[in-house]
Amino acid sequence: MEKIKKLFQTKDSRKGSYSVAVTAVVIGIVILFNLLVGQLPQKIRQIDISDTNIYEISSKSQKLIKNLENDVTFYVIAEKSSTDDRIKTFISKYVSLSGHLKMEWIDPVLHPSALTKYDTEKNSIVVSCEKTGRQTSISFDDILVTESSYYNTSTSATQFDGDGQLTSAVNYVTNTKEYKAYYTSGHGEAALSSSVTSLMEKSRISTSELNLLTASSIPKDCDLLILNGPTSDLTKDEAKVLSSYLKKGGKVMTLLTYTNKKMPRLNGLLEDYGLKVANGYIADGDRCYQGNYYYLIPNLSVSDDMASGISSNSVLMINSKGMTQTDPARDTISVESFMTTSDSGYAVTEKKQTQGTYILGAASTESVTVKNSSGKKEKKESRLTVFGSNMLIDEQVTQSFSTLENLTLFMNSVTANLDNADNISISPKSLQVTYNTIAHPGIFSILIIFVIPFVVIAGGFVIWFRRRRR
Known part of the structure; x- marks a missing residue:
C-alpha cells in the first residue's frame, strides 16, 4: 500500500491526474452542450x-x-x-x-x-x-x-x-x-413545357388547350388565355374574339416568337393596347450575354407582387421582338413596361438598324364595366401582358441556365392576372x-x-x- 501511495505522490502522477480531471471536465462540457443544443428547435440547430x-x-x-x-x-x-x-x-x-x-x-x-x-x-x-x-x-x-x-x-x-x-x-x-388557364393552338404555337405547367399547378392553376380556329368564343371558366409563340397570324374572326374577350375584362398573355410571316391582326391588337411591335429583332450592345447581342439581359423594373422571388434580375431573352409605346385605342387603357433594353438597343432588319430603348415586356390594363351572371353591372380589369420572346420559358433555356429568374418572372406575370392569387411556385x-x-x-x-x-x-x-x- 505504501508503494502505491508513493506512486501517486510523484510529480508525473500529479500531472497525469490533472490531465485526467481536465479531460473529464471537457467531455462533461461537450456532453452538456450537446444535450442543450438537442433541446433547441430543429429550425435553429439544423444548418x-x-x-x-x-x-x-x-x-x-x-x-x-x-x-x-x-x-x-x-x-x-x-x-x-x-x-x-x-x-x-x-x-x-x-x-x-x-x-x-x-x-x-x-x-x-x-x-x-x-x-x-x-x-x-x-x-x-x-x-x-x-x-x-x-x-x-x-x-x-x-x-x-x-x-x-x-x-x-x-x-x-x-x-x-x-x-x-x-x-x-x-x-x-x-x-x-381554383384557376383555369387556356393555351391556344392552331397558329404554330409552342406547347407549354412540363416545367411551366408544373409550376402553374403549384399555384392552383390548371391548364387546357384551346384551338382558336374552332372556338367561337373564349370559355366562361377561362381566367387567363396564353398565346405561346404563334408563328402565323390570327384570322379576322379570331381577332374579334380576342378583342371582345379583353373588352369584357378578360386576361390575355402573349409571348412573341420568330416568324417570317406578317402578323397584322395580332400586332394590330397589341397596338390597340398601346404596344407597337418594331420590325426585326432586338440586339443590345450593353446588356447581352457574353457578347451575343441577341441574347439579351434586360433591365427589369418590377415591384410589389411582380417582384416576388426576384433578387438577381437575371432574366435572359433570346431572339426577342421589341415594342415601343404608342397611343392606345382608348384613353382608359394604361401601359406599364417592366422589361426593357438599354438605350443601346437596336431593332435589326436585313436593311437597317434602328437604335432606341425597346420594351421587351409590358402589361396594358383597362377598367371596364360588364354585366355579371345575375345581370348586374360590375367593374372588372382587363389585362394584356406581352413578352418579346417565348424563349423566356423555353425548357432548354431554363434548364441550361439554372440561375435564371425567367420562370419566376413568368409566373409572377401569370398570377398578376388572377384575383387573390400569389405565385407560390417553387422550382x-x-x-x-x-x-x-x-x-x-x-x-x-x-x-x-x-x-x-x-x-x-x-x-x-x-x-x-x-x-x-x-
Whole structure:
C-alpha cells in the first residue's frame, strides 16, 4: 500500500491526474452542450451544408407558413427507418416553422388500413386541413425526382422538390379557389413545357388547350388565355374574339416568337393596347450575354407582387421582338413596361438598324364595366401582358441556365392576372454535382488562381532557404 501511495505522490502522477480531471471536465462540457443544443428547435440547430441548399426553405414558403390561420397535418405514410434522410430532414424542418403545422408518421406495414383511409399509396405524404376539408397526397418520387440512365437501367435522384411540393400542398388545402388557364393552338404555337405547367399547378392553376380556329368564343371558366409563340397570324374572326374577350375584362398573355410571316391582326391588337411591335429583332450592345447581342439581359423594373422571388434580375431573352409605346385605342387603357433594353438597343432588319430603348415586356390594363351572371353591372380589369420572346420559358433555356429568374418572372406575370392569387411556385433544386469551371478567366481570376499562390509559394521557399543557410 505504501508503494502505491508513493506512486501517486510523484510529480508525473500529479500531472497525469490533472490531465485526467481536465479531460473529464471537457467531455462533461461537450456532453452538456450537446444535450442543450438537442433541446433547441430543429429550425435553429439544423444548418444546411448541402451543395445546392436543398434544405433551404424559400421566402415564398416562409411567407405562406407565417400567414397560416388553419391547422395543417402531414401524415407521412412510410416506414420511418427506411425513408430517405433528405426527405425526413426536410419535412421535420418544414413542420417546425409553425405551430399550425403538425406531422404524424404512419407505418403502412403496421397500419395497412391507412392506405385506404387516406386514399394514397405507401411512401407518400398526405397533407390535410380539417377546416377546409381539403386533402392532397405527395409521392416521395415527386420530392426526389429520379432520372433513368441512358446506358443502363439504374436510376438516380437528379432533383429535390421538397420545398415546392410541400408549399404547393399547403396552399392547396388551405384555399378553395381554383384557376383555369387556356393555351391556344392552331397558329404554330409552342406547347407549354412540363416545367411551366408544373409550376402553374403549384399555384392552383390548371391548364387546357384551346384551338382558336374552332372556338367561337373564349370559355366562361377561362381566367387567363396564353398565346405561346404563334408563328402565323390570327384570322379576322379570331381577332374579334380576342378583342371582345379583353373588352369584357378578360386576361390575355402573349409571348412573341420568330416568324417570317406578317402578323397584322395580332400586332394590330397589341397596338390597340398601346404596344407597337418594331420590325426585326432586338440586339443590345450593353446588356447581352457574353457578347451575343441577341441574347439579351434586360433591365427589369418590377415591384410589389411582380417582384416576388426576384433578387438577381437575371432574366435572359433570346431572339426577342421589341415594342415601343404608342397611343392606345382608348384613353382608359394604361401601359406599364417592366422589361426593357438599354438605350443601346437596336431593332435589326436585313436593311437597317434602328437604335432606341425597346420594351421587351409590358402589361396594358383597362377598367371596364360588364354585366355579371345575375345581370348586374360590375367593374372588372382587363389585362394584356406581352413578352418579346417565348424563349423566356423555353425548357432548354431554363434548364441550361439554372440561375435564371425567367420562370419566376413568368409566373409572377401569370398570377398578376388572377384575383387573390400569389405565385407560390417553387422550382426543384438540382442534385447534380456542380463543377467549378473557368470559361473566360479575367484579370482578377488569373490573379487569384495563379499569381497570388505563386507569390506565396515563392516567398515561403525564399524564407526556408535563408533559414537553412544560417
